[in-house]
Amino acid sequence: MISPLDTYLGWDKPEHFTGCRRPAWDVGTRTERDEFRRGGGDPQRRHSCPDENCGHGPRYDKLTVRLVCHSCGSAYVISGEQTGTDTRTAATTTAALGYGLPPRQTAGLLLWAGHPWLGGDGWGDELRGGELHDFVVTRPKVKAVTQDVVVGQITQSRGGRGGVVWTALAVPDPQGQFGYGQYLRWAHANDGRGRGGSPLRSVVAAARWIGARLAEQKPTAELAAGGAR
Template identity: 50%
Template sequence: MKPTQDTYLGWEELVHRRGCEQPRWEVDLRLTHDESRYRGHGEEPLKHQCPEERCDHGNRFAAITVRIVCRSCGTAEVITGEKNDDTGRSSTSTAFLGYGLPPRKVAGLFLWPGAPFFSYGRLTTTEPHDFLVTADRVDRVEKKAVAGQITQTRGKRGGVVWSAAAVQSESGPYGAGMGLRWAHAEEGFKTITAAAKWIAARLAEHTTAGGGQR
């Protein structure tokens, strides 16, 4: 499970060259089953000396390459990595990633779904996603646009409740060590709508006080 912030923040957007007349990415994948980890360049190849009996990262390995090309402006990106139990290629859907799903408009705010907590187990529920919140609809969710966060948790009797955080603050008392920090946080909301309304109220207070995030 990845935090909701990881769904949207910290990603690098590929950029076309200035003046590109037909900005469109062509994406292809290639899997090489017997790639050499070390090609030498004139030196002796390194000897693989891992003591793990079930080692799967020897001097030869399966490699995956992603080629991203714009034929119009000529920009190209080639991304390579090792295919093993932890890294490589996975075929999934926007329902599992969260990213790619449309935002939900609640209380005048836009709620952007993240990857479901506990992965597929939570996908079987009626509300599988946590949310980053923006005051306006944006083409791309970036740190400067994030106004709040709504996350699912469990109440004292095991029922689903929601927690909310609002108003980014570098020195805020909430969220330390978890990415964004917040000036306000509250727990125990019974619905997403209630959590969103609370965030909207905190943003309105912040704007009235001259903070201006909204």
């Protein structure tokens, strides 16, 4: 399962040269079938994988992605192999990625959809309460999710009797005790079952809980004034 933060953070964008007047990318892909691996002077050297279910071998399909800006002249060439399993090209939609969907305004916050559960194919929707996504949370008026604007995260879980509950993390804090191993650590957490606050049985309830934790934070100016006394 991909975390909602993985959908938005940790991605690099290709850069245009300084002063580009009309920044836009001309994107193309090219697949070269049945290429030989080359190295050590022997184009047909032995190359295999010990996993019998992996097709990794001496021949492969090479995929190249080319990005060109005709305005500033910046260009990128990205190449890799298509194994048919772990690495491949897939034509998909924003609904199947989460990324690219418009944010949902809830409880005065914006909820940005993460990668859908089970690929977003609709299977088992009733088991998830009709919700396909986990969410990254920002304040209103945010145009794009970056690490500095994230204020919370909402993920689906299960209650003691198997019902859907929603866990919530709020207020990024480098020294926070929650979220070890993630892109962000957090000052507050609610497991949706009653630990950390009231049980959270809906996305709206989780968003309201995050909003309440944000409201508890003192404004930066007030903190600075207090420290100067």
